[in-house]
Amino acid sequence: MGGGRVAESERYDNIISGDARLHGPTVQAGAIHGGVHFHTSGAAGLLQPPRQLLPVPSTFVNRVQDLAALDALLAQASESRSAQPLIVVTGPAGVGKTSLASKWLRTFQDHFPGGHLYADLRGHAANGPALPSETLGRFLRDLGAPTVPSDPQEQAALWRTLTAGRKVTVMLDNAFSAAQVRPLIPGDPSSLVVITSRRLLTGLVMDGAGFHRVEPFDADDSLTLLTRVIGRDRVAGQRAAAADIVDLCSGLPLAVALASARLAARPAQPLETLARALADDSSRLTALNVEGEITISHTLNASYIVLSEQARFLYRKLGLLPLRLFDPHIAAAVCGRDLPWAQQHLDELREASLLEDTGPVTARFHDLVRVHARARAESDDPPSVRQDTLRAMCDWHLRTATAAQQRITPIQYTLPRTYASSSAVPLPFDDDAGALAWLDERREELMVVLQCAADNAWHDTAWQLVDAMWPLFLRMRHYDLWIRAHEIGLRGAEQAGNAVAQRQMLNSGAIGLVAAGQPDKAAQWYARSLQAARDAADARDEGQALHGLGTCHQQVGDWPQARSHLLGAIDVWQRCGYPRGVALSRIVLGEIALALHNPExxxxxxxxxxxxxxxxxxxxxxxxxxxxxxxxxxxxxxxxxxxxxxxxxxxxxxxxxxxxxxxxxxxxxxxxxxxxxxxxxxxxxxxxxxxxxxxxxxxxxxxxxxxxxxxxxxxxxx
Known part of the structure; x- marks a missing residue:
């Protein structure tokens, strides 16, 4: 036996510490006189135990931490001694679960003299998953059973009998459910079962299973795989394009391997050509097709078709959204369903490894899964349905942000809102602090929704959403978002032809410009607002513009001009009966007095x-x-x-x-x-x-x- 195999043997012995176990006919004696004869029949007399483990692909890279995690699960299972080790390896399609399990099991193959059994349970095959009886029949024949019963229960009983006292390892690849797996668990507690699945198979917790989720590659491992296939010199000479390719493969080993195979078949093609193809979402999955290989589209379609109809519906809806994270509220809103429905089918997508958790209630798509989900929506749903989905997303964010605004700043006047869709989804907060936290945690998401409304020419939705985000800007002071949002909102109000909304955007945006240290630009916005307010004979907006001009002069230290504008605002507001405005201008006059060292x-x-x-x-x-x-x-x-x-x-x-x-x-x-x-x-x-x-x-x-x-x-x- 070679040195490497000895090292592997010792590693297994270290993992499985405890009492030694003897398997098969064994003699322990100080001396023997005469012959010793063993007579066996049936499976026990099989000359060559099955050796069915898959070979480790040449594209296998690193996974040191994953291998160590599997070692730890094996040690933990061996310590409990309640049942044979049962390890479930989960993860999305194409992440390398089968390769990892094969690599790990091969390091221990000498410790399972009873045989190494492998079965593809076809969890996502077009013709449905393999029945347990189908797999049991083959396993029984592989172990030398002279006949195989037709009854599934008798098959399972015979399987347990033949594997009792036989130390085997069983790899069950592409499992679909816990029920599909349970009859295939061998009868000897020293046997090892490894299951791979895109689904979480949480039902196997009851069977004492340990679970390990395989994550995508990091950039270094992806680049190592690409280099291994197409050569170090080619990668070194086109390093930037190589980095773009692995980045666009999003760490999915199958995607990197397919991209590598495509490049290897085209040795004269610049890497930049493939990088450009991958950069376009509409062609990314096509660019990862390689003749004769299982493609990303194929594997994701296989995961998709076994979902329930409702989960497929949700999958397509989420694929259309320009959002990075999803939660039950947005899922319910865009699907026109309630929260329990959304939670149930989000869980189904998680179970199928089509969504990955990012927090207690949020989840996201892997980038290539997002591309696939969008492609399914574009192929399966008409344009009107896709447009309605985006509109429902915008309306729900507008409705929720407006509720937060009215809760946090109830004293401030809220301009009327318009919605194209209805929603009965409850609010994700129930107090002021929760409303502000929602606005702040979702600020980047709100900006994405705002841009979506602008891109689709939903002009009223755009400026109304900016108006609803006011408490976020007022309390949290994200100046870059404040200014960018109001530039979009102002264009929306102008396109909608809403003069009142234009003045609202000018005033609110100018406040942000002043706060961000841009008083000159803020003064320009206020001047536009002042003229528009006077043209409309709107005294309240006129006072707001005068107040704003006063703060612009205050910021640059022009105290006389600042006081003049502020006193003008107070005069206008007193005449039109707006005491709140008067009080706010008094605060700024007090700040000027402090700056002039007049505290009284x-x-x-x-x-x-x-x-x-x-x-x-x-x-x-x-x-x-x-x-x-x-x-x-x-x-x-x-x-x-x-x-x-x-x-x-x-x-x-x-x-x-x-x-x-x-x-x-x-x-x-x-x-x-x-x-x-x-x-x-x-x-x-x-x-x-x-x-x-x-x-x-x-x-x-x-x-x-x-x-x-x-x-x-x-x-x-x-």
């Missing part, structure tokens, strides 16, 4: 604004007035009183989830402590502020250094 005047503005906003039940802006009031009191020499007010505001901001304003409050507390000579507290407050700014606004985090920028005004939309 600032305190008067903040006190009046705080009282008015409390009366109007605008809790968030009242808290903003309170934190500024505390800062003015600290500057006026009443540090303890001011610190109490600022800490009270900080607690309110923390409870509401307004992370940016938590940071602003901490920054003011730091300034007040430093002014009072309490440098330890100042340092502690400032460090906490920097940590929060680092999440919401890196520019503000840098501003806290001596060479930083000037602060944003944090102004509200009115």
């Amino acid at each position: 005047q600032a305190e008067a503005h903040f006190t009046q604004a705080y009282q008015d906003l409390l009366r109007l039940e605008d809790a968030h802006d009242a808290t903003r007035a309170l934190v500024f009031l505390g800062s003015a009191q600290a500057q006026a020499g009443r540090y303890r009183e001011g610190r109490t007010a600022m800490e009270s505001a900080l607690a309110a901001f923390t409870a509401s989830g307004a992370m940016h304003w938590q940071a602003r409050a901490l920054e003011m507390l730091a300034a007040g402590a430093e002014h009072h000579g309490d440098y330890s507290d100042a340092s502690r407050y400032r460090a906490r502020a920097v940590d929060l700014y680092a999440i919401t606004s890196p520019r503000d985090a840098r501003r806290l250094t001596p060479t930083g920028d000037s602060p944003d005004t944090g102004q509200p939309r009115l």
Whole structure:
């Protein structure tokens, strides 16, 4: 026996620690006089036990961690000694489950003298999975059974009898269900059974199975596989294109192997040609077809056709969505079903390894599965159905974001919404904090939905969604999204011909521009809004534009112009009866007074604004007035009183989830402590502020250094 095989033997012995077991006829004696005769018949007399394990393909790469994980499952099963080791290897189509199981089992083949049995259970074959009796019949014949009963139960009983006392390894490839597997478990507890399946086969938990999920390759392993097939020199000479190819194969070993085979058959073809073909979703699966080989399309179609009709319906719907993650709410919304239905069929897609979990309730497609799901939708569903699916996605996000907006900022006026589809899906939150958390966690998703609405010329949906996202911008300060969203929303309002919506987008977007340190561009937006408001004789919007122009001048330190515009806003709002706007302009006048080192005047503005906003039940802006009031009191020499007010505001901001304003409050507390000579507290407050700014606004985090920028005004939309 070679040295490598000895090493493998020792590794197995280390994994299977415990009492030694003897199998077959055995004699242990100090001395023997005369002959020893064994008489056997039937299967026990089989001269050559079956050796059916698949060869390890030449494309097998790495998988060191996976092999170690299988070793650990074997050791764990051997320690329990309750039943023979039963290991389930799961993962999506093409990820390399069969290759991994074959490689691992071959390292232990000498430890199973009773035979190595293999069966493809055809879990995803067009003509249906193999029946257990079909596989049992072949296994029984392979073990030398002279006759095979026709009754499945008798077959299973004979299988257990023939394998009792016989140490075998059984590989059951492409299993479809736990029920298909159970009759094939051998009768000897020292035998080893390895099952591969695209499905999770969670029912085998009851049989003591251990589970290991195989993940796609990383970029290095994918490149190693490509290099092994087409050669090191060819890859080295076209490194960028090679990297693009493995990236577009998304770590799926089958995809990389097929791409490699296609390139190997075309030695003169530049790698860039295949990279371009793979980059186009409409041709990616076709580009991975190789004559005579099982293709990605074939394997995914095999997984698809065995789904229930409802799961196939959901699969196609999700394939159309431009979203990275899915959850039961969006699945229910685009399918027009309820949450239990969505959860049941999402679980079916997970069980089939067509979806992979990314969190407690979210899942995603592997990139090539996404391409396949979209292709199935485009081939199976008419254009009107596909369009309705996207519209339902946009409407659900608009409806949910609007509900969050009305919960978080109920004092603010919400422009009317229009929906093309109905939905009875419940909201994914039930309080203010949950609503803000949903907006923040889904911010990139909302931007994707916004772009989808714009691309499909659903102009009203686009600007309405931007309007509904206002609490996200106000509380969390994602400036890049704020500005980009309002540019799209403004175009949508213009295309829709809605003058009121245009002014809303101009004002809300300009607030973001000011906060992001772009006062010149913000002033241009406000000037457009001011002219439009005056043309429409809309006093409330006129006041908003004047207020905004005042904040633009405030940010650049032009205090006289800032005061002039703010007083103009107050005058307009007092005449049209909008006290909330008046209070908000008073806050900015108080900030200017603080900047001019006039804390007494600032305190008067903040006190009046705080009282008015409390009366109007605008809790968030009242808290903003309170934190500024505390800062003015600290500057006026009443540090303890001011610190109490600022800490009270900080607690309110923390409870509401307004992370940016938590940071602003901490920054003011730091300034007040430093002014009072309490440098330890100042340092502690400032460090906490920097940590929060680092999440919401890196520019503000840098501003806290001596060479930083000037602060944003944090102004509200009115």
